[in-house]
Amino acid sequence: MxxxxxxxxxxxxxxxxxxxxxxxxxxxxxxxxxxxxxxxxxxxxxxxxxxxxxxxxxxxxxxxxxxxxxxxxxxxxxxxxxxxxxxxxxxxxxxxxxxxxxxxxxxxxxxxxxxxxxxxxxxxxxPLVGLTTVQSFQKAKLKSGDKVLIHAGSGGVGSFAIQYAKAKGAYVFTTTSTKNVDWVKDLGADRVIDYKKEDYLKIIEEVDIVYDTLGGDYTKDAFKVLKEGGSVISIAGDPDNETAKELGLNGLIRFLLKLKRFKLDQLSKEKNAYYKFVMMHADGTQLNDIKELIESNHIAAxxxxxxxxxxxxxxxxxxxxxxxxxxxxxxxx
Ligand SMILES: NC(=O)c1ccc[n+]([C@@H]2O[C@H](COP(=O)([O-])OP(=O)(O)OC[C@H]3O[C@@H](n4cnc5c(N)ncnc54)[C@H](OP(=O)(O)O)[C@@H]3O)[C@@H](O)[C@H]2O)c1
Incomplete structure (x- = not known):
């Protein structure tokens, strides 16, 4: 073959x-x-x-x-x-x-x-984008009525995540560029922010959850729009210490990551927030839950x-x- x-x-x-x-x-x-x-x-x-x-x-x-x-x-x-x-x-x-x-x-x-x-x-x-999103929002304890920021709503993860968060009753902010604004809105996002023309940091405040699919400065900046006690779930930023251990990263790399995360950990503490880096895993049972959301027309591919x-x-x-x-x-x- x-x-x-x-x-x-x-x-x-x-x-x-x-x-x-x-x-x-x-x-x-x-x-x-x-x-x-x-x-x-x-x-x-x-x-x-x-x-x-x-x-x-x-x-x-x-x-x-x-x-x-x-x-x-x-x-x-x-x-x-x-x-x-x-x-x-x-x-x-x-x-x-x-x-x-x-x-x-x-x-x-x-x-x-x-x-x-x-x-x-x-x-x-x-499967991969769906399971990543389900596992991420599980960590964030997403519930109906939550205000959520999903970065890169036009990406593989973001386009699934908008539909999933809406199906769970959330209010969804998302970011994308001008050419994608209309179809991303059609996925159900309540407020689409065109990052070419608008600054999401000036528009969004006090969200319950930031789903960080971009990493870099977006991870740290998540805390600027988060409410006290909220959750930042990253799939593209730096692993938290627990996840770094689970991933089998050696002591030196974990130490370097801790130094790199200094500001992030500080911001998280100041906001009494939960920061988690999610590394997704295979799961046929969760995939079956996703299948049901698709068959009931809550989520489209x-x-x-x-x-x-x-x-x-x-x-x-x-x-x-x-x-x-x-x-x-x-x-x-
Ligand atoms: N940890 C995990 O288990 C896990 C699992 C899945 C994915 N990931 C990671 O998550 C990231 C996203 O994955 P993906 O599959 O969604 O990637 P993707 O489909 O390649 O994302 C592309 C999208 O990102 C958007 N984008 C780029 N820059 C942006 C910005 N500054 N603001 C808003 N949107 C922006 C683009 O929109 P425009 O064209 O409009 O810019 C494009 O639609 C990747 O780094 C991936 O490796 C991690």
């Missing part, structure tokens, strides 16, 4: 290759999935470029890709919840990537039946571009530019 493999750390085009490899063998708890569509996430190019090697050092050649939608073509003897021919979607476990391929063996616990109202391309766009698998490098380069409108997918068929 054809796979895309990472051959070294560095520029995307110079460090990935298409190769023919043996069909994967499945374990007792695994499904063999024929992948119809995979979706691309920024973490894919970050891994290729070596940005994640403190968390997980690769040995080359290495598989790439976490999101998929496809069909079950074999199942292990202890698999109980799936049948051959089932149409499924999944974010595969962090330690076993490889959805940029024609087939993959996946633990059944990471897999869920595909929402009946989505195509394969739409379904593949959901937002696919910006579809590429054939053979053009995966162009697709990765497009995502790296950082201006996708929703998600980018690779069709294997």
């Amino acid at each position: 054809k796979v895309l493999q990472i051959t070294g750390y560095g520029k995307i085009a110079e460090n990935v290759e298409f190769r023919e490899v043996e069909k994967p063998k499945i374990g007792n708890h695994q499904l063999l999935i024929e992948i119809h569509t995979a979706s691309i996430n920024p973490v894919d190019y970050k891994i290729i470029e070596g940005a994640m090697k403190n968390i997980n050092k690769l040995s080359f050649p290495a598989p790439v890709g976490f999101d998929l939608a496809g069909k079950v073509i074999e199942k292990g003897e202890n698999v109980t919840n799936f049948n051959l021919g089932d149409e499924v979607f999944a974010r595969v476990p962090t330690d076993s990537p490889g959805t940029f391929a024609e087939m993959i063996a996946v633990d059944q616990q990471a897999v869920c039946q595909k929402p009946s109202n989505l195509s394969y391309a739409e379904a593949a766009s959901i 937002i696919v910006d571009k579809e590429y054939p698998f053979t053009e995966a490098i162009d697709a990765l380069e497009y995502v790296k530019k950082g201006h996708a409108k929703g998600k980018v997918v690779l069709n294997m068929k």
Whole structure:
């Protein structure tokens, strides 16, 4: 079968290759999935470029890709919840990537039946961004009536998160650039701030939750618009100490992170706030909750571009530019 493999750390085009490899063998708890569509996430190019090697050092050649939608073509003897021919979607476990391929063996616990109202391309766009958002808002204890700021509402995560927060009864502020304002509003955001023309720091105050999908100064600035006792959940800033430990970062890196977080920790203390960096994980049960929100039309899939698998490098380069409108997918068929 054809796979895309990472051959070294560095520029995307110079460090990935298409190769023919043996069909994967499945374990007792695994499904063999024929992948119809995979979706691309920024973490894919970050891994290729070596940005994640403190968390997980690769040995080359290495598989790439976490999101998929496809069909079950074999199942292990202890698999109980799936049948051959089932149409499924999944974010595969962090330690076993490889959805940029024609087939993959996946633990059944990471897999869920595909929402009946989505195509394969739409379904593949959901798992990683959906699970990240569910896990982030769980940490923030999101409740109906909360005021939430979601940065980058036009991105893969943001476009899902706006719909999810609205489905949970929140009032949603979001940021995006001029060209995206109208369609992001259509996702349900109550106030869309055009970052090319407006300064969100002058518009927003006293929100319950900031969902920081941008990192850098946005993480620190979150505390300027947060109410006393609110939550800043970051997926792009610096890991808090607990998460750094869970990620297996060594003592020196944790110490350097602590120094880097000095201002952030101070701001958090001053506001009596909760700061958490979330590193998402695979979870078939949570994916099933997301499936229900999709089938009840609370959340739609937002696919910006579809590429054939053979053009995966162009697709990765497009995502790296950082201006996708929703998600980018690779069709294997
Ligand atoms: N920790 C985790 O588990 C986890 C999970 C998922 C994602 N992430 C990280 O979260 C980040 C976002 O992921 P993603 O998939 O949403 O990325 P993405 O789809 O590539 O985000 C692109 C979007 O960001 C918007 N954007 C760029 N600069 C902006 C700014 N200054 N203000 C507002 N919007 C801006 C762009 O809109 P314009 O074109 O209008 O600028 C574009 O629509 C990435 O760094 C990713 O690695 C982390």
